Amino acid sequence: MSQRFAVGVDLGGTNLRIGMVSDDGTLIRLIRAPSPTDRTPAEGLDVIRDLVQALVDSTGVIPEAAGVGIPGPAVDTEGTIDMLPNLPGWRGVPLAAELRRRLSWPIVVENDANLAALGESRWGAECRGLDLIMITLGTGVGGGVILGGRIWHGALGYAGELGHMTISLDGPVCGCGNQGCLEAFAGKAAIVRRGCRLRERWGGTVSDGCGAEDGELTPAAIAEAAQRGEEWAKETLDQTGRYLGVGIANLICVLNVGTVCVSGGIAGAGELILAAARKEVLRRAFATPARATRIVVGRLPEPGVLGAAGLALTRVS
Amino acid sequence: MSQRFAVGVDLGGTNLRIGMVSDDGTLIRLIRAPSPTDRTPAEGLDVIRDLVQALVDSTGVIPEAAGVGIPGPAVDTEGTIDMLPNLPGWRGVPLAAELRRRLSWPIVVENDANLAALGESRWGAECRGLDLIMITLGTGVGGGVILGGRIWHGALGYAGELGHMTISLDGPVCGCGNQGCLEAFAGKAAIVRRGCRLRERWGGTVSDGCGAEDGELTPAAIAEAAQRGEEWAKETLDQTGRYLGVGIANLICVLNVGTVCVSGGIAGAGELILAAARKEVLRRAFATPARATRIVVGRLPEPGVLGAAGLALTRVS
Numbered sequence: 001m002s003q004r005f006a007v008g009v010d011l012g013g014t015n016l017r018i019g020m021v022s023d024d025g026t027l028i029r030l031i032r033a034p035s036p037t038d039r040t041p042a043e044g045l046d047v048i049r050d051l052v053q054a055l056v057d058s059t060g061v062i063p064e065a066a067g068v069g070i071p072g073p074a075v076d077t078e079g080t081i082d083m084l085p086n087l088p089g090w091r092g093v094p095l096a097a098e099l100r101r102r103l104s105w106p107i108v109v110e111n112d113a114n115l116a117a118l119g120e121s122r123w124g125a126e127c128r129g130l131d132l133i134m135i136t137l138g139t140g141v142g143g144g145v146i147l148g149g150r151i152w153h154g155a156l157g158y159a160g161e162l163g164h165m166t167i168s169l170d171g172p173v174c175g176c177g178n179q180g181c182l183e184a185f186a187g188k189a190a191i192v193r194r195g196c197r198l199r200e201r202w203g204g205t206v207s208d209g210c211g212a213e214d215g216e217l218t219p220a221a222i223a224e225a226a227q228r229g230e231e232w233a234k235e236t237l238d239q240t241g242r243y244l245g246v247g248i249a250n251l252i253c254v255l256n257v258g259t260v261c262v263s264g265g266i267a268g269a270g271e272l273i274l275a276a277a278r279k280e281v282l283r284r285a286f287a288t289p290a291r292a293t294r295i296v297v298g299r300l301p302e303p304g305v306l307g308a309a310g311l312a313l314t315r316v317s
Numbered sequence: 318m319s320q321r322f323a324v325g326v327d328l329g330g331t332n333l334r335i336g337m338v339s340d341d342g343t344l345i346r347l348i349r350a351p352s353p354t355d356r357t358p359a360e361g362l363d364v365i366r367d368l369v370q371a372l373v374d375s376t377g378v379i380p381e382a383a384g385v386g387i388p389g390p391a392v393d394t395e396g397t398i399d400m401l402p403n404l405p406g407w408r409g410v411p412l413a414a415e416l417r418r419r420l421s422w423p424i425v426v427e428n429d430a431n432l433a434a435l436g437e438s439r440w441g442a443e444c445r446g447l448d449l450i451m452i453t454l455g456t457g458v459g460g461g462v463i464l465g466g467r468i469w470h471g472a473l474g475y476a477g478e479l480g481h482m483t484i485s486l487d488g489p490v491c492g493c494g495n496q497g498c499l500e501a502f503a504g505k506a507a508i509v510r511r512g513c514r515l516r517e518r519w520g521g522t523v524s525d526g527c528g529a530e531d532g533e534l535t536p537a538a539i540a541e542a543a544q545r546g547e548e549w550a551k552e553t554l555d556q557t558g559r560y561l562g563v564g565i566a567n568l569i570c571v572l573n574v575g576t577v578c579v580s581g582g583i584a585g586a587g588e589l590i591l592a593a594a595r596k597e598v599l600r601r602a603f604a605t606p607a608r609a610t611r612i613v614v615g616r617l618p619e620p621g622v623l624g625a626a627g628l629a630l631t632r633v634s
Contacts, residue, residue, distance in 0.1 A: 131472065145571065147464065154573025155448065158606040161570040166563050166601055169485045178566075178601045246483050249495075253478040254462065254571055256471025284483055284495045289475040 004317075007052055007066040008308030010112060011035060013086025018051050019302060020059045021309030025123030027302055029059050037086070041093045049102040065105050065316045067308030068095060069112035073157035079109025106316050112304050113160060114151045117144025119300055119307030120261050126296040127261035133251050134298060135162050135244070137191075137219070137264035140175070141183040145255075151311070163187065167246045185243035188219055191266060195222040195236040202232035223269035234272060241273040245280025252285040252293055263298035270297050321634075324369055324383040325626030327429060327619070328352060330403025335368050336619060337376045338626030342440030344619055346376050354403070358410045366419040382422050382633045384625030385412060386429035390474035396426025423633050429621050430477060431468045434461025436617055436624030437578050443613040444578035450568050451615060452479055452561070454508075454536070454581035457492070458500040462572075468628070480504065484563045502560035505536055508583060512539040512553040519549035540586035551589060558590040562597025569602040569610055580615035587614050 004023040010016070016035045020028040031051055036044035056063065072084040079096030081087060096107040117134035120127035127134070130149040136142045141163025145152040152159050163183035164176055171180025172190070184190055196217055199205055225233035248260050266273060274295055282290050300306065321340040327333070333352045337345040348368055353361035373380065389401040396413030398404060413424040434451035437444035444451070447466040453459045458480025462469040469476050480500035481493055488497025489507075501507055513534055516522055542550035565577050583590060591612055599607050617623065 147469070152464070152572065154606070155575040156573055156606050156609055158569070158603055159571065159573040161573075161603060164570045164601075164603065165482075165567040166484055167486055169488070169563060171486070176603070246486060250482040250567060251571065252475070253481045254476065254568065255469065256473060256476040256478075258472040284481075286475055286478060286481065286493070289471070289473050292473055 004313055005061045005063045006309040006312040007055065007063045008115075008302075008305035008310075008312070009048065009052070009066060009068040010115075010302070010304040010308065011048070011068055011070050011087070012112070013037060013071055016048070016051070017302065017305050018048070018055055019305040019309065020055050020061060020063065021306055023313050025306055025310070027306060028061070029055060030302060030305065031055055037089065041090050041098070044090075045098050045102060048099065052103060063105065065107065065312035066099065066103060067108045067110065067115065067310070067312035068099065069110060069115040069304045069308045070095065071112050073111050074109040075157065079107065106312065108312050108315050110151065110308065110311055111144070111157065111160070113142040114144040114153075115307030115311060116263065116298075116303040117146050117160070117261070117307065118151055118310055119303035119305070120263070120298045121146040121149065122310050123306055124261065124298055124300045124303070126294070127259055127298045127300070129259040129294075131257045132259045132261055133162070133255065133257050134261045134263060135247065137186060137244070137262065137266050139188045141187050147255075147257075162247060162251070165247055165250055167243065167250070182243065182247040186240055186247070188265075191219045191222065191236065191240050192217050194239060195233065198232040198236050202235075204230075204232055219266040220268065223266050223272070226269055226272050237266070237269050237272045238276045240266065241276025242280045244273065245277035246284060248277055248293075248295060249281045249284035249290070252281065252289050256289045257293070259294045259296065261296060261298040263303070267297050321630055322378045322380045323626040323629040324372065324380045325432075325619075325622035325624070325629070326365065326369070326383060326385040327432075327621040327625065328365070328385055328387050328404070329429070330354060330388055333365070333368070334619060334622050335365070335372055336622040336626065337372050337378060337380065338623055340630050342623055342627070344623060345378070346372060347619060347622065348372055354406065358407050358415070361407075362415050362419060365416065369420060380422065382424065382629035383416065383420060384425045384427065384432065384627070384629035385416065386427060386432040386621045386625045387412065388429050390428050391426040392474065396424065423629065425625075425629050425632050427468065427625065427628055428461070428474065428477070430459040431461040431470075432624030432628060433580065433615075433620040434463050434477070434578070434624065435468055435627055436620035436622070437580070437615045438463040438466065439627050440623055441578065441615055441617045441620070443611070444576055444615045444617070446576040446611075448574045449576045449578055450479070450572065450574050451578045451580060452564070454503060454561070454579065454583050456505045458504050464572075464574075479564060479568070482564055482567055484560065484567070499560065499564040503557055503564070505582075508536045508539065508553065508557050509534050511556060512550065515549040515553050519552075521547075521549055536583040537585065540583050540589070543586055543589050554583070554586050554589045555593045557583070558593025559597045561590065562594035563601060565594055565610075565612060566598045566601035566607070569598065569606050573606045574610070576611045576613065578613060578615040580620070584614050
């Protein structure tokens, strides 16, 4: 059987990534560009088409289809973009139909977190598995649910909003308006605030109020400090990992999936955060499934681009 | 196409129910007996065989298969019973194999909550649907997850332990050892304790300490008092419904299923408890999926028996 190829596009609010991917999950070439979100959608779509064409020319392979990841749910089979905070001017654009017109291949549009989960599920090193939940620790806490090797969308495409599970009835207010969401404990703002306070308590830099945007502190900087062995940073990751573990324990209770894959900036700290998460899972979920669940870091480069191409290949085969 | 039949068995810790069911979900006849859990497994299996045989004789129809629900996970395809609190002497019994030997039909063994969910999913009035989560409010809070018309087991059969989601990090200790589980807020003991305290506060019966086993107060009695309009009871259901709503909101975030079906003793209070749950769901989950999720009472008679027969028919077809 000859090899097949698809293009994977990750259309983020800031960055655009386009990759040529083979059906064994090899990322043959990747193009990065600023996301054309400051253009009109028509111009932006032309930019994407030109970049894809350049990718085809430079690799010399003919893709069968393309998949596009967007930072929100795709509302219909035309890939129409709903109101997305990161793509405000693109509301109502039938993305799949418009790109199909420009590229003349089948195009699928899907939520980017779902595609990243699909990419890890198919081709990840430690995360690979037919039943997988991916939790992404970024500015927000997102995720994707893969059941039987397929993306689980739910009735309206809103499945996988893992950061908005309530883990503390009367907990801190979340950006979504709810109280005590996982994201309010393990999202970027919460991590930075926790790190800032713990750094003060351990006698380090004193900041004014420890707001979410305080100084230069970022989750990545906290992860680096922890890897250097700084206690305040290790404690920040430990506490964050425990909250993450509460969320993972809940997912085990509901779905008992075999693998939970954690990715995103702070997940780079790896064992420092996952060891605490695993401990909390053992404390909270039933022993048998808790012990059997693999809780691992997703390390696939460009899982969203790979997942987009993988989904496109599945749809046309 | 001629009609097909199967036997559904619900082997509970206290009661045994055996029904003859047709493939359109009609419960043709039901036999009730005490659960033979005080016998040796061999004797108990003979009792079940004799009752099934009596059911076949009295209905005059020939079933193709039988399904058996047990109060815990079935650990393998032989339907081997693990250590179950309600069937302590039956540990290690290969239930499917033993019944197959006695009845010479195909036998499937499955968790009873999963079967009740399957029954409602196929033949329920309001609950019917391919994607459904059932929450059972009984002594504990259990449930079943039906995705694409099939029971979702997860890796080891532990999916659907909905009562053990943490909804309050530092909440009351649950029977499972964890803190702040949904069951610790919406299980029988919690409901009775809440009802007892609220009855006191509203100037009713004063109890000594309001323990979980206090006096004659039961969830059903609270539901009846609420239906008579007694304020303490209405408030008990309202508060319970709000906790239930937190759990349902979490399920919507993770799976965005179309239908959440609530059953069990106190669910008989219907709107009094579900109205509060729906309000809490709207407060906590994203607006679009929250509004679209049907949160309804499961009213199918004998959903576990029907689900057991339904699963058996699916397996042999």
